[in-house]
Amino acid sequence: MKRAVGKKKAILPKDILKAITDVNHELKVLSCEELNAATQDFSCEYRIGGSVYRGVVRGNGVAVKEALGHRHRQRTRYLVYEYMENGSLKDWLMDRSRSELLSWNQRVQIALDIANGLDYLHNSAEPPYVHTGIKSSNVLLDRNLRAKIANFSMARSLEGGGFAMAGTVEGTLGCMAPEYLEGGLVTHKIDVYAFGVVMLELITGKDAVIKHEGREKLLSSMMISIVEGRNAQVELSNFLDSIMRDGCQVGLALAMAKLSVACLRQDPDSRPSMGEVVSLLLRLQMESKKSGVA
Template sequence: MQPIQLSFLVFLLLCTSNLRAQQGYSGNEELDCDNQGRRVPSPSYLYTCNGQNLSCRAFMIFKSQANYSSVSSISRLLSTDSLELARINDVSVSDSFPTNKEVIIPVNCSCPGQYYQANTSYVIDDVDTYYSLATGVYQGLSSCNALVGENPCDANDLFGGLDLLVPLRCACPSRNQTADGIKYLLTYPVSEGDSFSDLSDRFNASYDDTASANGFSKQGEPTIYPSTTILIPLPQEPVSSQTIIHHPIEISPFQPLHPSIINNNIKRSHSKLRFGIGIAVASLLVLCALVAVALWCDKKWMKRAVGKKKAILPKDILKAITDVNHELKVLSCEELNAATQDFSCELWGIGTGKEHSYLVYEYMENGSLKDWLMDRSRSELLSWNQRVQIALDIANGLDYLHNSAEPPYVHTGIKSSNVLLDRNLRAKIANFSMARSLEGGGFAMAGTVEGTLGCMAPEYLEGGLVTHKIDVYAFGVVMLELITGKDAVIKHEGREKLLSSMMISIVEGRNAQVELSNFLDSIMRDGCQVGLALAMAKLSVACLRQDPDSRPSMGEVVSLLLRLQMESKKSGVA
């Protein structure tokens, strides 16, 4: 089988050999908009790909604002999972944060080229600029240079309603940092009054490690600027107790004069005036104290009155509480699996009634991906960019299972019917009934081979070998379904054939682009460049290689899909 013929894949693999020990601090250059760093690596653009891995789990700090204070609004702004954001900040998904409260943002950080980034998108207003987005809305988590470089529109050609790609600043630990026990890098946007040493202490990070991570000398206190970012190396996930609420720094307009410039004559001439002012101030303080005592007494009396009311609950509520059976019931794993559909969706709550009790799950409004692709009336509503985003969502989920979960897991049942879509057509992986942990080794053996025809890797189908690469293979099939709108097994010329086999022969043929255009889903022929679809098809074929070791990792797949997503937006494809 010929190797994948994607030029950006070759470039990507060449770029990952750089394993320098640190990133550089951009300083005030991050605030420039001169489009530097697109070709020559620059810390004012984003953080360079010098880590041990192409993708990783990373964290950011975002300060809640008036328009972005709830878990849901912040999650949408930064394209992160709301349930995971709520978990790591120790709140519920329906909660909101106080203004200027630091919020921990978990992201999937990837390297689609020479820079690490976590991508999101933003629909601008007429008054928005690249600079205002970078320093205002995103608080320095993106840079003006990166916004200019990653979007097709010139800074003077922006208009309201334009959907911009926003690359967020993140990074993965280098080989040296990993050897020193660093697992995560946290991107922290500097605020007025922050000091480098205080930030290191607050997040329990070594000062030397933090200095090294940002290219600073380990001697002295470095100068850092608001609306820029520093990286904080962490041996474990950050916790909400390490975050604070920022209060605006108030500077008094009256600055004290140095004693040496005060003339003795001036002191004497103003002594009477100061004496009079002192009496007035003392009288005012006494009056304030009397008012405060009166208010306190009134509040205490009100509290007692309210307390008496609160102490008496309505009888119907008391009866409802006492009627609930509080006896704890022990359920078997089989019962739990049946009740939760193999823990497919997030449990949000429970409800109890007279005859029935209920478990409340996250509602995936748009059902399964398979339902959408097989229903022609709905399939035609899936744009090219939505299909790429769905593929990226699935890839990020698998990358998390393979590389960030403790222990790592193999799903073993990836297929379009096990991918659910929410109201925004964002994908989540479902049905973990066949998931296998790989704790203590890189493979396992399945006692019984179970799966769906057309989605099972040959090494699993023939010998029951379970590795991360069987998920990669199945994901390749799902990508082909996304491109073509066809099932994993199709009827062709009166016979059943595997979609994967047919697409491999097309992609590796002489007239790949022409043949592929006839095989694409109808909306793909009209709405996207066939060249982009061919790039995605080639990535799919790379995932379907017979030799498991020659298939890309899910981290590499995420990076390539991010690159494809950016190319699509630059090309103006819907």
């Protein structure tokens, strides 16, 4: 670490990286009897949505999902995850009764949780991965409103190189980076772009695509125009989630908006890395606490 001081990017030794990535990666195999008991034979009452069921296994709340396409000798395989009882971030932001309960500091912490998860995928996982589907509906909240990234069905390994080409471009309008949307280029920076959109949703309480003056517009385009305008702070205060106007300083929200816009730059190389995003969000979190903002 001493040798890394002064360098642009500190690289951890291979043995430390391996120790990090090997932590608690042993798969636990559960019997069909355990899953049937946990879900009351996959009762409709236990269904969360689609082919996902909630239950309790060995004292832990879990979500049980059928692993489509993974059948072995006529038997269905299931994936068992930690049950995130507060559902998706999108549900919270779009539901006004729940959005009112998300304070400024909780929103900053949620952004930091997502950023830490992506930083791990990009820089500590071996091999590194790109999620490719970052959006507020793929961020789940636990009982303490701490966030975790979900749905890795489209994740891509970048083993052996820093980029890949997607055969088919899949994603959500308003969340896809231009280089991925137009040419199928997959790098870590498409996750950075999508994360920038999620931060804007956290700040404004609005969807990635919104109706404005009778037309559909991208939230990202509107916020870039505001942040780069002459009266950014005034215009932003009118665009903030109404729940937050009294609860946080507009200056702090503007700082997060500027970070979001940096993540949305057209040139992928000009976007920050997720490690840099984590550092900036930690600084913003400290400033919020110093200012006494709830």
